[in-house]
Amino acid sequence: MSALDIASEETVDLGEMTESLGFMLRLAQLRLFERFFQGFAEAGVRPGEFTVLWVIALNPGVRQGALARVLRIKPAHMTKLVQRLVSDGLVRRHVPPRDRRSVRLELTGAGQGYLDRNRATFLRVHDAEREGLTEAEGRELLRLLAKLALAGGEPCP
Amino acid sequence: MSALDIASEETVDLGEMTESLGFMLRLAQLRLFERFFQGFAEAGVRPGEFTVLWVIALNPGVRQGALARVLRIKPAHMTKLVQRLVSDGLVRRHVPPRDRRSVRLELTGAGQGYLDRNRATFLRVHDAEREGLTEAEGRELLRLLAKLALAGGEPCP
């Protein structure tokens, strides 16, 4: 089989699919995940987990439901995610007497230490995400994604 | 509890997370999935399945492995995905005598009919994806996503 045959066989026409935002968004996300895991491989943490730790650190005592809503994580999933972080000793749950249905979250000392140790990694990944784009392009991409994500109002009011 | 209390409790600071391409990409993708499922709810098909049907239609006789590579779907997952499409009667598998290890795919009559019936839906979703963006912004977003997805060479050469 000649190289030409191989090339013609392996060339796949995607047609208008290359103009599908959904499709291209998926390809871009797969690429970013590769870069995330390169950076966080040694830290043993997933994107969702790191984001949750980050936001709890910025909002100590945040209500679990509010966290789920703003991060677009389903409550049932958030329960399991938080359980994992609690059993890892990174997060502490607190039920306030004022409303004993709710659960408030804060970092433990270990969680704060973990975040401090990995803050530099996060910022490095932050830069690596933009690999192949100019700084202006990175800013514009971010602006367009935000506009798209927030268009037509919040999905979870 | 006053409205002020509620507001201050429910307002969550995301900090630099809003400048994370990975995070904003996820939010944008969730939004696009909502729109996809609004459009395709009645067709009973998933994004991955529709993309595979679309690309097989454009490349009749495409090798299953080549399809998996270009769509960034793992071979093990592609096997199951194709099995589903075959059992739905939309896709036909063909093992060529020249290389009996490989599997080539093409649409059945039903698959072609399905695609024809839903082509308009796809193009409608295509437009809905861009809701909230101007036409120029849609084009620019697509360009930046492609640049990001393809930067640093193909991940699966």
Place this chain on the structure above:
DNA sequence: TATTGTTATACTCTATAACTATA
């Protein structure tokens, strides 16, 4: 009655390794 979070279930997508059959 409504809200907060939990449990249980199921399905998709992903990841990995071991396996077959062919080359």
Place this chain on the structure above:
DNA sequence: TATAGTTATAGAGTATAACAATA
């Protein structure tokens, strides 16, 4: 030996409904 695809298994993420506790 290498390649194409399959099977099996595991885990993350998502979706849904039913549920308990509380308001």
